[in-house]
Amino acid sequence: MKMTLRWYGPGYDSVTLEQIRQIPGVTGVITTLYDIPAGEEWPRERVKELKRIVEEAGLKIEGIESVNVHDAIKIGTPDRDKYIDAYIKSLEALGEEGIDLVCYNFMPVFDWTRTDLAKMRPDGSTVLAYDQKVVDTIDPQTFFNQTNDNSNGFVMPGWEPERLAHVKELFEAYKDVDSEKLFNNLVYFLEAIGPTCEKYGIKMAIHPDDPAWPVFGLPRIITGKEAILKLFRAVDKPYNGLTFCMGSLGTNPKNDLADIVRSSEGRIHFAHVRNLHHYAPGVFEEAAHLSSDGSFDMYEVVKALHDTGFEGPIRPDHGRTIWGEKCMPGYGLYDRALGAVYIQGLWEAIDKAEARGV
Numbered sequence: 001m002k003m004t005l006r007w008y009g010p011g012y013d014s015v016t017l018e019q020i021r022q023i024p025g026v027t028g029v030i031t032t033l034y035d036i037p038a039g040e041e042w043p044r045e046r047v048k049e050l051k052r053i054v055e056e057a058g059l060k061i062e063g064i065e066s067v068n069v070h071d072a073i074k075i076g077t078p079d080r081d082k083y084i085d086a087y088i089k090s091l092e093a094l095g096e097e098g099i100d101l102v103c104y105n106f107m108p109v110f111d112w113t114r115t116d117l118a119k120m121r122p123d124g125s126t127v128l129a130y131d132q133k134v135v136d137t138i139d140p141q142t143f144f145n146q147t148n149d150n151s152n153g154f155v156m157p158g159w160e161p162e163r164l165a166h167v168k169e170l171f172e173a174y175k176d177v178d179s180e181k182l183f184n185n186l187v188y189f190l191e192a193i194g195p196t197c198e199k200y201g202i203k204m205a206i207h208p209d210d211p212a213w214p215v216f217g218l219p220r221i222i223t224g225k226e227a228i229l230k231l232f233r234a235v236d237k238p239y240n241g242l243t244f245c246m247g248s249l250g251t252n253p254k255n256d257l258a259d260i261v262r263s264s265e266g267r268i269h270f271a272h273v274r275n276l277h278h279y280a281p282g283v284f285e286e287a288a289h290l291s292s293d294g295s296f297d298m299y300e301v302v303k304a305l306h307d308t309g310f311e312g313p314i315r316p317d318h319g320r321t322i323w324g325e326k327c328m329p330g331y332g333l334y335d336r337a338l339g340a341v342y343i344q345g346l347w348e349a350i351d352k353a354e355a356r357g358v
């Protein structure tokens with residue numbers, strides 16, 4: 001296991017590499033070229049420069065989150081191959097620079113969805129929260145505008161204003177895309193990039209849908225164990241793997257998180273570890289990473305990762321906003337640093353217990 005933190009790059013993140021470097025045990029970052037829109041090629045020079053910046057700070061790029069997939073590929077439009085070619089060029093730029101992990105998602109229109117970006121908890125911290133009733137009573141454009149207005153002035157991943165200025169047109173473009181078509185388009189994409197991934201040893205790690213069910217009538221296809229195993233079988237190659245995001249999969253309390261880890265042995269390339277507090281079906285808020293603060297048994301999940309020999313990067317996922325920090329919702333320094341240390345504490349205890357045969 002390699003402990004990492006997500007970092008949005010120069011100019012986009014309130015957290016600095018120098019701060020990340022001082023979190024105990026954190027050796028790398030998961031980063032991106034945030035300004036390059038989905039569908040455009042990543043120039044090798046830009047990747048090289050990003051790598052230089054990270055390495056000068058004493059850290060390593062352990063993976064990219066994300067190289068975004070253009071809507072044409074998800075919809076399966078006649079010009080999708082042009083966008084797949086651009087994606088391949090981006091993978092080549094990464095591969096040439098020795099970066100071998102790419103997180104991506106295949107969610108139509110919206111990435112992760114939350115109805116409140118700063119829900120106040122009893123201790124005065126704020127968290128992202130979700131209430132299905134709100135989604136059920138709002139139109140997508142209004143929803144997008146509200147999310148954007150509440151982001152503390154930060155551009156949030158998956159909510160880029162340029163792209164989502166045209167929410168209505170995007171919905172129109174997806175109107176004939178059901179879950180089967182979306183899945184087939186994903187398989188087409190993975191098969192097309194396969195030779196490049198294999199050439200460079202790049203591991204593709206799909207991020208599950210968040211929340212793990214259809215929103216605004218849009219299909220969602222990476223929602224639980226059966227869906228994940230179906231994708232592994234459809235393109236049965238090691239490069240086709242998963243970002244095990246427990247916060248996303250855990251939005252559905254029926255998902256057994258430790259079981260998903262054990263069933264996906266060898267195919268989890270990246271792990272997002274965090275906790276949620278469930279109140280009712282479709283109503284939850286994010287929590288501190290500790291088991292005691294939310295609904296998940298963090299020990300069981302980390303143990304499953306440990307038992308299955310997981311060696312990839314882990315990052316703490318969304319944290320609470322605490323101690324007066326001004327940051328992108330979910331991506332402050334303080335609570336994620338606490339999370340990183342807590343996860344390493346669990347890992348060390350599991351590791352030593354196993355070594356002693358306890």
Ligand SMILES: [Mn+2]
Binds near residue numbers: 207245247248
């Ligand atoms: Mn995640």
